[in-house]
Amino acid sequence: MVHFTAEEKSTILSLWGKVNVEEAGGEALGRLLVVYPWTQRFFDNFGNLSSASAIMGNPKVKAHGKKVLTSFGEAVKNMDNLKGAFAKLSELHCDKLHVDPENFKLLGNVMVIILATHFGKEFTPDVQAAWQKLVSGVATALAHKYH
């Protein structure tokens, strides 16, 4: 199980407080679909995904991205029990959505890159390390109930 030091928790919380979840969510999901086009396989009903600009401007992508990142906010509130916090979502992603857990890692890394573009210098190596731990913990938690 992943353990966060008090410092890592405060680093994560302080950055998260400045994130515009709606905007960042759309960007994160959009970039996932642009950078790793095979992830589009889960979103056949999203309409126009034919180019980077189409994807980044697509309203369904933005809406779903917001949903995903809002859910990620639960991770920030439950760093000591990620597996518990994401148990139901893990079952959903396995049984209903049939998402390969590898995708959670891809999305996590895309999120880290977005944080880097938003926060620049403030996103120091130490801050990144705390976030890599969190996204990795979330990815593991989401895969935990797979069978």
Place this chain on the structure above:
Amino acid sequence: MSLTKTERAIIVSMWGKISTQADTIGTETLERLFLSYPQTKTYFPHFDLHAGSAQLRAHGSKVVAAVGDAVKSIDNIAGALAKLSELHAYILRVDPVNFKLLSHCLLVTVAARFPADFTAEAHAAWDKFMSVVSSVLTEKYR
């Protein structure tokens, strides 16, 4: 997997800006690698890995210079990195999983320093480019 004309143009044009900060970008990339993925330090038992270490700076420069070589010969990355490919296969033998980690840290470094340039399209091009570089470097492993 090969780079499209558009992707090559993006890489080459961004490299112009990146190369002006090559050394610090190299150092920062390695700092990020060692902090986020401590297991990567196992390849450097002979190094002083503290922030600001001369060895870290020198090695960071080397790494970014090699990426630069790939950019300058973007139409023939395999040719440009042939010697490095052999080095990694026969001498260094860095496990292939680590190339993804280093690539990610380079992208984070570039994204933090050039946020306006690092659009979704540029992100895709760079991710693909580093993936090609990594493939070339692991090509002779077995």
